[in-house]
Amino acid sequence: MKTKVLFVEDETDLGNVIKQYLEIMEFEVDWCENGLLALQKFKANPNGYHIMLIDVSMPGMNGFELADQLIALKSNIPFLFLTARNEKKDRLHGLKIGADDYITKPFDIDELVLRMKNIIRRNHIDIQPAVPAPDCVELHDVLFYKDLLKLTIQHHEIALTVREAELLDFLFKNQNRILKREEILQQLWGENDYFLGRSLDVFVSRLRKHLSRSKKIAINNVYGVGFVFSC
Numbered sequence: 001m002k003t004k005v006l007f008v009e010d011e012t013d014l015g016n017v018i019k020q021y022l023e024i025m026e027f028e029v030d031w032c033e034n035g036l037l038a039l040q041k042f043k044a045n046p047n048g049y050h051i052m053l054i055d056v057s058m059p060g061m062n063g064f065e066l067a068d069q070l071i072a073l074k075s076n077i078p079f080l081f082l083t084a085r086n087e088k089k090d091r092l093h094g095l096k097i098g099a100d101d102y103i104t105k106p107f108d109i110d111e112l113v114l115r116m117k118n119i120i121r122r123n124h125i126d127i128q129p130a131v132p133a134p135d136c137v138e139l140h141d142v143l144f145y146k147d148l149l150k151l152t153i154q155h156h157e158i159a160l161t162v163r164e165a166e167l168l169d170f171l172f173k174n175q176n177r178i179l180k181r182e183e184i185l186q187q188l189w190g191e192n193d194y195f196l197g198r199s200l201d202v203f204v205s206r207l208r209k210h211l212s213r214s215k216k217i218a219i220n221n222v223y224g225v226g227f228v229f230s231c
Contacts, residue, residue, distance in 0.1 A: 002028040035061030056083035140216035171229035
């Protein structure tokens, strides 16, 4: 079984480089670009990782805050902080939280791999197979569980009706294109009549209100035509 890593880094270029190198070195890597997504992924399978590699300076939830929440879920999970912050107080704070190591950028990637392997060997962490999770579609800061009729946006869980979930699923599959009202009605519900059209307006209004919590996603009107699911 490969060593499973939860890697949290918001810099896209650096994240890609580290992920690819770790995979070359026979690690299996789940890469998240912010703390919220990492927390959601860890909650889904807290026994599924050998080690965590966490950047400190991230917008929203920083690495220290994320580590506190992850430790509350599983106290014995080993982790390293990877950061450009080299002040003594930050290093002491990171180690006080419980980090196994604190590596400052720039760093030697081979040294990082060696430190990770040593930490894993010392901790003897065994991982358990993940319990199959409900189907989830992740887009930016939105998690959509169609079968559970649920949205999660910025830590907020939102219950959906069956029709709202059907419409949102259709929108997720047709991102950033103009969708005519009649197209939506015909493809989703097989009819295009006045009463369904009025219902569609209500569903769109509700979804727009739900998605107002998102910083990336919105449903925009195209006057006289339909809507665009912008993301």
